[in-house]
Amino acid sequence: MTARDWLLAAVVVALLGTATAVGQIVQRQPHLSLNTAALTTFNRRIRVWWIFYALLLVAFFSPTLTVAIFGLMSFEALREFITLTPTRRADHRALFWTLIFFTPMQYIFVAYNYYALYSIFIPVYAFLFIPARVAMAGDYKRFLERVAKIQSGLLICVYCLSFAPALLYLDINNALPGAKARLLFFFVTMALLSEAFQFIWSQLYGRHVIAPTINATRTWEGLVGGSASTALAGMALWWATPFEQLWQAAFMAMVVAIMGFAGAMTMSAIKRDRGVQDYGTLVEGHGGVLDRIDAICFAAPVFYHITRQIFGIK
Amino acid sequence: MFTELLLTTLARFLSGASVRWIDCQPDTCQRVYFANHTSHLDMILIWSALPHDVRKLTRPVAAKDYWDRGPIRRYMAKTYNALLVDRKEIKVHQSPVDVMLREIGSTDSLIIFPEGGRTAGETVGEFKSGLYYLSKKRPDLELVPVHIDNMNRVLPRGEFLPVPLLSCITFGPPMWLEAGETKNDFLTRARDAVRRLKEVD
Numbered sequence: 106m107t108a109r110d111w112l113l114a115a116v117v118v119a120l121l122g123t124a125t126a127v128g129q130i131v132q133r134q135p136h137l138s139l140n141t142a143a144l145t146t147f148n149r150r151i152r153v154w155w156i157f158y159a160l161l162l163v164a165f166f167s168p169t170l171t172v173a174i175f176g177l178m179s180f181e182a183l184r185e186f187i188t189l190t191p192t193r194r195a196d197h198r199a200l201f202w203t204l205i206f207f208t209p210m211q212y213i214f215v216a217y218n219y220y221a222l223y224s225i226f227i228p229v230y231a232f233l234f235i236p237a238r239v240a241m242a243g244d245y246k247r248f249l250e251r252v253a254k255i256q257s258g259l260l261i262c263v264y265c266l267s268f269a270p271a272l273l274y275l276d277i278n279n280a281l282p283g284a285k286a287r288l289l290f291f292f293v294t295m296a297l298l299s300e301a302f303q304f305i306w307s308q309l310y311g312r313h314v315i316a317p318t319i320n321a322t323r324t325w326e327g328l329v330g331g332s333a334s335t336a337l338a339g340m341a342l343w344w345a346t347p348f349e350q351l352w353q354a355a356f357m358a359m360v361v362a363i364m365g366f367a368g369a370m371t372m373s374a375i376k377r378d379r380g381v382q383d384y385g386t387l388v389e390g391h392g393g394v395l396d397r398i399d400a401i402c403f404a405a406p407v408f409y410h411i412t413r414q415i416f417g418i419k
Numbered sequence: 420m421f422t423e424l425l426l427t428t429l430a431r432f433l434s435g436a437s438v439r440w441i442d443c444q445p446d447t448c449q450r451v452y453f454a455n456h457t458s459h460l461d462m463i464l465i466w467s468a469l470p471h472d473v474r475k476l477t478r479p480v481a482a483k484d485y486w487d488r489g490p491i492r493r494y495m496a497k498t499y500n501a502l503l504v505d506r507k508e509i510k511v512h513q514s515p516v517d518v519m520l521r522e523i524g525s526t527d528s529l530i531i532f533p534e535g536g537r538t539a540g541e542t543v544g545e546f547k548s549g550l551y552y553l554s555k556k557r558p559d560l561e562l563v564p565v566h567i568d569n570m571n572r573v574l575p576r577g578e579f580l581p582v583p584l585l586s587c588i589t590f591g592p593p594m595w596l597e598a599g600e601t602k603n604d605f606l607t608r609a610r611d612a613v614r615r616l617k618e619v620d
Contacts, residue, residue, distance in 0.1 A: 184435060188585040194539075194575055200582045 110165060110283050113290055113345045117158055120294070124151045124301055143322045147304055153397050154297055161293060164286040168273040169216050171289075175270045176212035182395040182402075183208060183262040189379050190254045195244030199235050203255055207231045208263050215267050218274040227264040232256055261371075262395065265402040268409040269293070275409075277347045277416050287345045291354075292361060292408050296400050298338050299362035300369075303331030320373040328366055335362035353415055360411060361404045368403030372396070422498045427467040430460055434573055435585035438468040441619055442592035443563060445470045449528055450593070452477070453550055454565035455613055456532035457540035458574040460581070461567055465530050466499055468588045478502045479530040480519060502529070516552045529553075530565075533609070540571025543614050546606045554596040554605075561593040564609065566616035589616040 128148040164171045187200060207227060214223035236252045272289045273282075307327030315323050339358020340351055348354045372395065430436075454465055462479040469477055483503040486496040496503060502522050504515040519529060531553075533546040554560055569586040591612055596605055 184584050187582075188435075188569060188572075192572065197572075197575060197578055197582060198580075200584075201580050204583055205580075 107281075107283050109345060110287060113287055113342075114162075116342065116345075117290065117294060120298070121151065121155055121158065125155075143304065143308070147301075150300065150397065157293070157397070161290065164270075164273060164289050165283060168270070168282070168285075171273060172212050172216040172267075172270040175266060176209065178394055178398060179212070179263045179266050180204070180208055182266070182393070182398060183258055185393040185395045186258040186262050187255070189376075189381060190258065192254065193244055193246065193251060195242035196239055196251055196255065198242060199238040199255060202234065202238065203231070203259055207234075207259060211263055211267050212270075215271050215274070220271075220274075223267065223271070227259055231259055235259075261368075261399075261402050265406050266398060268405040269401060271409055272412070275412060275416070276418055277412075280347050284347050288347060288412070291339075291342055291346050291357075292404070293401065294342065295335055295339055295358045295361040296365050296404055299331055299335040299358075299365045300400060302334040302338075303327040303362070303366065306330030306334070316370070319370060319377055323366070323370060323373075328363075331366070332359050332362040335359060348415065357408060357411065361408055364404035364407050365400030368399040368401070371403070372399040422494070426463060426495065426498065430463040430467055433581045433583045434460060434464055434570065435583060436464055436468065437585070437587050439587065439589045439619075441589060441616065443590050445473050446561075447473055447476055448561060449523065449526070449559070450477075450561040450563050451528065451550070451553060452530045452563045452565050452590070453533050453546075453609065453613070454530070454567055455540075455543045456534050456537050457567065457571035458537065458576070460574055461532065461570060462501070462530065463499065464567065464570065464586070464588060465565055468590075473528070476526055477528040477530060478523065480504055480515075480532075482506050482536075506535075514552075516549055516556065519553065520556060533606075537576050538571075539576070543610055546610050548602060548606065550609055551596070551602045551605050558596055562595060562609065563593050564591040564612035564616060565589065566591070566613050568617060589619065591616045 125148075128144070128151055132144060132148065160174050161171070163174060183204060187204075192200060211223055211226055214226060235255050236248075239248065239252055239255075269289065269292065272292060273285045275285060275288070277285065277288075303323070304327070306329075307322055307324045310326040310330065311322075311324035313325045314321060315325055315328070336355040336359040339361075340355040342358075343351050343354035346354050346357075348357065452465060454461065462481055466474060466477065466479055479499055479501050481496060481501045481503055483505045484507060486492050486501060486503055495501075502519060504518060505513075519531075523529060531550065533550045534544040535547045538544045550562070554562060566589045567586065568589070569584060572582065573584050573586055574581040594609065594612055600608075
């Protein structure tokens with residue numbers, strides 16, 4: 106690892122340490138009359154982020170192993186998604202192929218860097234296979250709705266998330282592997298920071314809730330303030346990224362913030378519809394994998410493709 | 420031992436099972452765990468949800484006509500120390516209840532599926548009377564209701580490839596046969612005890 110790698114690691118540890126400290130201190134101040142439920146969620150998220158970063162350190166040593174870690178996260182997230190989505194008996198075979206075949210294949214293509222394949226494998230082949238297989242099972246009741254459920258799960262949990270480890274395979278001006286691992290760290294850190302900034306802005310200045318029926322803690326002030334703050338943070342971490350211009354780092358950070366917001370809103374809507382608070386019970390009372398990665402899922406493909414554009418990769 | 424570990428790990432992975440004990444703790448006292456039955460993995464799942472020392476003293480009751488067919492199933496039944504019961508030929512002094520009670524002696528516990536066969540999973544079917552006669556002959560046995568959620572989606576009846584979704588196993592508070600309780604009342608109460616576990620969060 107180079108000096109820059111170590112510096113980025115130090116920044117991450119400092120950020121997480123600060124967030125942990127702030128969360129713990131605020132929790133011990135009952136007179137502040139903050140939204141306690143949101144605060145508990147925030148503290149839980151920080152705890153999970155520690156574990157996530159520890160796992161992500163692998164990116165500096167082995168891209169393949171990183172792909173495998175994200176693959177397992179996808180698998181877990183998708184089974185949480187499908188578990189909470191009502192399916193019918195006739196969807197069984199389609200679900201089997203989705204979890205056992207399409208999910209691992211997507212990550213195998215990423216690990217072998219077959220961009221031409223993994224960028225269309227799910228949106229074309231899987232998305233055409235699923236309705237056909239469901240139709241062959243002979244149950245037409247709410248057909249489109251059932252197909253859409255499986256497709257959305259596969260798209261969000263697997264296809265989108267797989268673009269995060271794909272960053273490690275980008276051909277950026279013959280950059281060293283460390284630079285690509287730093288790019289992945291930059292991406293994940295921006296997602297984490299935007300989460301924290303949007304929370305803080307919402308708590309301090311939040312007046313206009315965007316959609317109270319979907320998520321009562323997301324406000325316009327939080328979105329705008331959070332995205333702007335994330336952009337500034339991206340600029341501050343510019344040295345860690347392969348981006349040549351300062352504004353590029355800021356812009357990419359803002360993209361992550363906005364897409365992360367979009368992901369959190371979307372997943373909240375699905376959860377409200379199902380009448381649940383969290384996706385899984387993997388760890389007692391800690392929500393599921395999907396609750397933690399919703400922001401990353403939405404941000405990853407957009408971040409990946411804009412980065413490709415910036416560096417003019419064909 | 421190795422097969423046990425392998426099958427248990429595989430079953431846990433495929434079912435993503437979270438285990439909850441509600442008003443009940445794992446214990447090595449003699450018990451009858453009775454559960455709803457929706458998939459072939461149910462037996463393995465409940466068994467692997469128990470702590471190791473309890474597991475050693477617990478015998479799942481399974482249908483002889485299914486588990487005694489072919490070497491693989493026989494081997495698996497042996498691994499799980501399953502108590503195979505003949506569903507077809509029931510003789511007067513060899514009734515399943517008598518066989519079960521003789522086999523467990525004064526140490527072992529049982530896992531039974533009182534519905535008598537697998538159901539679609541949305542509702543819990545009517546219970547067969549075995550549970551009643553078990554507790555009538557041995558009123559000291561603790562009857563622990565168990566609810567298995569979502570396994571009907573993991574491996575529904577008629578499918579052979581499991582979809583690894585997340586399921587949930589809930590152990591409920593023990594119950595006993597009350598003095599003077601009729602067979603129907605008792606079986607309804609037992610069935611309600613299992614159904615109630617589905618609603619608990």
